[in-house]
Amino acid sequence: MTSPVADRGPEHLAQRAGSGDEEAPRARRRVPERLDVRPLDRFRSFKVKLAILVGVSVTVAALLTQVSIRAGIEPLLALPLVVIAALFSTQLLARGMTSPLREMTAAARAMSRGDYSAPVRATSRDEVGQLASAFSVMAAELEETDRMRRDLVANVSHELRTPVAGLRAQLENLVDGVTEPDPAALEVALNETERLSRLVDHLLDLSRLDAGVVELDLEQVELTPFLHEVVDAAALASGGRDVRWIIEVDPPDLVVDADAARLHQVIHNLLQNAARHSPAGGRIHVAAARTDRDDGVRLDVHDEGPGIAWEDRSRVFERFQRGGAADSSGGTGLGLAIARWAVGLHGGTIEVLDDPRDDTAREGRSSLIRVVLPDPPPTT
Incomplete structure (x- = not known):
């Protein structure tokens, strides 16, 4: 049985194309071939x-x-x-x-x-x-x-520069009297501030990831009200983008043992990504059900965007990767990396599956991401 479909009205990730800061890996110097007799190499001691x-x-x-x-x-x-x-x-x-x-x-x-x-x-x-x-x-x-460190510095600098520049320009216009401090102008400044806040939150999560100090607070989460709550937050964060949110939970009273805060973070990141890459009037499906082997719960997020290319399906879960093409969607390239980390804390998996849309699947692209959370081992 499937819960009533929640259809809410309007309310891809690409790898950094590069700002010139990235350096190609240095090629190993080739050693010229020469006669080199080493008679004792066969001995192991x-x-x-x-x-x-x-x-x-x-x-x-x-x-x-x-x-x-x-x-x-x-x-x-x-x-x-x-x-x-x-x-x-x-x-x-x-x-x-x-x-x-x-x-x-x-x-x-x-x-x-x-x-x-x-x-x-x-x-x-x-x-x-x-x-x-x-x-x-x-x-x-x-x-x-060392390459990742340079990329991290370059990408963080780029991600910080964009909202800071927008916020500075807006505030300068307000101070100089070019723009009146009306709600529309203040909303622009607020949006840039929230973008900065999200980036800082992501970087803090990455520091926790590297430190390995995060512990889970497991509890039984009822997925129907939980997913509605996450969708409400994602719809608000999407800035009223013209997309439709569809939630399906089978059975409606399905529960999962998870850390509610971390699971919220995973689904919210997936929904934000889906909203950024969905076309106007597109639908974003969020589905939850037991796994085929009945050993856990699967959560699917599927949008109608261009999808992730086959060769990028594993790379998109790395830091600052955006599916192989640059975009101006405002993503930080950290959401899926954090989602994989949070899912891994639960002992689960996250992956890009073949798209159920035949035309997209034939092109090797997919917009379907599946999270699988295993059932906890029985206590004795």
């Missing part, structure tokens, strides 16, 4: 390599000493030859044992200057080779972290 190195050097020195004695070569002449031969054999066998250490030293110095492209080759399987492999992984992660 550095201690074994040292033992072989010492043994071979001593053996070579002893054999050459014996040969020089039998050949009647003067000791003063034979000794330098024996030492040179022993050093040559040592150098030949030791080739590659410490080169990763030298490469890591050079790479670390380059990283201190912000260059993460210095190569570190790991051809051996011993402890030094494992260290070189771990160093390369660390360098790649540091490069990605």
Whole structure:
């Protein structure tokens, strides 16, 4: 049974196109191919390599000493030859044992200057080779972290600059007497202030996400009144956009164990996103029901906008990603990242599903996002 459809009258996300602040990942420098014989690389232990190195050097020195004695070569002449031969054999066998250490030293110095492209080759399987492999992984992660930091600064600066500029212009007009302080002018200033407030709230949520200090206050949430409340808030926040809100809960008395505040945040972010990208007169469906396997509750939000491309379906849940195309809808690119975090706190999943509209599905785009919250484990 389905609850009466709530049809309320008027009341995509794209990746940052870039403001020139983003830098393309630096390509790894290619090392020219050359003959590089490393006879001890097959051994997995550095201690074994040292033992072989010492043994071979001593053996070579002893054999050459014996040969020089039998050949009647003067000791003063034979000794330098024996030492040179022993050093040559040592150098030949030791080739590659410490080169990763030298490469890591050079790479670390380059990283201190912000260059993460210095190569570190790991051809051996011993402890030094494992260290070189771990160093390369660390360098790649540091490069990605540094890129994300630069992107974060650039995107936050861009997002803050837009409402601040609008608010400043409006206030300057009021102060200079260009605009009368009527309700319409004050409403513009209020909208820009609220946009700033939303961005700050999102950034605070991200800081809580990174700190991992958020705890859930689980309770049984009745979804029918809960979704009506969230839709009311989303309709108010959408600024009276010409969209229709449709709520369907099956069964009408469906409940879910969740943190009401966090779940409200998830659905509200999804609805705001849907409202921004819906065409005039479009419909936004919010549906709740038990999962097919009856092991949880699914919540679907579906709008009639252009949808998210197939290749962007996983990226849209990352920070400051907007589905691959820039827009001027006023979104921060943080809503879906925060929604994924909040859903993850509940042990649930959030994903973009194939669009039920055939024409959109054929184009590989979808406007259907599904949240699945699992049932809590039984208490014993």
